[in-house]
Amino acid sequence: MHNEFHFPFLLLFGIVSIILFISGYIGKLIRFPTIIFFIFAGLILGNIVHQEEVIEKFSEIGIVLLFFYLGLEFNFKRAIETGKKIWIVGLLDFFFGFVVVFATIKLLGFDLYSALLAGGIAYASSSAITTKIIVDNHRIANPETELILGLMVFEDIVAPVLLAIISSFSSGSNFSLMQINLIFLKIFVVFIIIWLISHFFKDKLNKFIDSFIGEDIFILFAFGIVVLASGFTQYIGLSEALGAFLVGVLMAEAGKEEEIEKALYSIKDLAVALFFMFFGASIQFSSVSFDNKLLFALVLIIVLSIIGKFLTGFIGGQLTGLSKKASAIVGFSIINRGEFSIVMSKFAKPEYIPLVGIYVLVMASIGIVFAQFAPKLAQLIFPKKSKKKKKKKKIEKPEYV
DSSP, X not given: OOOSOOOOHHHHHHHXXXXXXXXXXXXXXXXXXXXXXHHHHHHHHGGGGGGOHHHHXXXXXHHHHHHHHHHHTOOHHHHHHHHHHHHHHHHHHHIIIIIHHHHHHHHTTOOHHHHHHHHHHHHOOOHHHHHHHHHHTTOTTSTTHHHHHXXXXXXXXXXXXXXXXXXXXXXXXXXOHHHHHHHHHHHHHHHHHHHHHHHHSHHHHHHHHHHHTTSXXXXXXXXXXXXXXXXXXXXXXXXXXXXXXXXXXXHHHTTOHHHHHHHHHHHHHXXXXXXXXXXXXXXXXXXXXXXXXXXXXXXXXXXXXHHHHHHHHHHHHHHTTOOHHHHHHHHHHTOOOOHHHHHHGXXXXXXXXXXXXXHHHHHXXXXXXXXXXXXXXXXXXXXXXXXXOOOOOOOOOOTTO
16 A cells, blocks of 8 residues: 655655664664664654665565675584584573474464464574674673673574575465475575585685675675575575575685675665665554454563573573573573564564564563663672671780780
8 A cells, every 4th residue: 555645766765765864873872773763764654665666675685685694604614613512502592482482372373384483583582782782881701792692693593594494384385294394405405505615616716706806896796696596595485585694604615704795785784774664664553453362472472582582591501601690691681682583574464564563672672671781680680699707806915915
């Protein structure tokens, strides 16, 4: 449905860009993650931004570049090393974040796909929000930070695979054993292809990138290969995010992540901002009837998400040898949700989009507060025991002194 106001493409694109700049500036000014303000900008603009399909399609590239940049942070060696270090806590995180929510929604009487989607939306913390708060509060050197960042890395690896699985079932495919096996086979084959290219053609890829890295046309190669891989994985029935993520891993294997990152940085920032804004614009509260069952499910998912992440951090911290206070800080720091939940919502039914919007805004806001004050909250729960000073015995002087 189009808004009564119709703007020319260039005028609308200019208005949108300026509004995104103002939203981002407000976020920087009050030191809040800009994701929330981009979503609010979309809520305010509403259907106006949907007038131009070109802008809307360009915003979808935001998902592609977001996951591509995640892939640049890894190579196969680092991914395997991270998995070895944190797999127990990672599985705990997957249990509390995905399995518990999935089982609860299914028990409430929702269909299998809705339960699967709810688990996907509730699973991953926002690595953008978490990392920003840790850096801004100078907590990088703290003992619990390694576990927090390790969990973010684990989720960054699992999220594209989970997204690919949910994407495969979003077309209405049956949940048969053959269908599930086919999805995992496709994911496995795509991973093997990327690994084979990185293993046998790494040097040739290095030389090719080196010969064009200083040229103006290099951005066309970088952008083209990312979008091509995303389109391929989407074409074979998986998520476009998986293809983008694996191309990022391939570039990291070739040791050219910094060069590629610089080449696409500006496009990525604009596309990601547009993606979050369009998510906000897609939330139409007037078009949905909030029945008691949906509202109860929403409140329950929020409660389970908060408790689940805290338990993940606290139990995980104890398993890795952190103190109770440091473990509590981990739990409070990873409660937030953000970009991954929004990407997962792409496969939600239209009537569920407003509920996802409420969930993301509530969890992002609550999560920011918890993460910001995590050390103080942990101190309240586990106060530092004051050491009692031993009273010195008064030595009596002998009579002859």
